[in-house]
Amino acid sequence: MKDPRQILRRPLITEKSTLAKEEANQLVFEVDPRANKVEIRQAVEQIFNVKVLKVRTINYQGKRKRLGRSVGRRRHWKKAYVTLAPGHSVEFFEGA
Numbered sequence: 294m295k296d297p298r299q300i301l302r303r304p305l306i307t308e309k310s311t312l313a314k315e316e317a318n319q320l321v322f323e324v325d326p327r328a329n330k331v332e333i334r335q336a337v338e339q340i341f342n343v344k345v346l347k348v349r350t351i352n353y354q355g356k357r358k359r360l361g362r363s364v365g366r367r368r369h370w371k372k373a374y375v376t377l378a379p380g381h382s383v384e385f386f387e388g389a
Contacts, residue, residue, distance in 0.1 A: 297337075341383045
């Protein structure tokens, strides 16, 4: 198994993810595109000491972008919605 810190790249703190955290007790992460749902579940449970009920993943294709005549593209990435068990929570910004 991979290192849990390599699977979870960063938490996504947006308006939508904050709303999901408050209403549905979900966390949103950018994860390694090669990671599967079982690895994501184990990584969250190890790092944050919480119980995970469900993991949903979404693959995003990088957008094509132009700079003058040259055409490039942003990188592909994967997002995971992690639903926590009732009574479990994670605070990213304690005291901020």
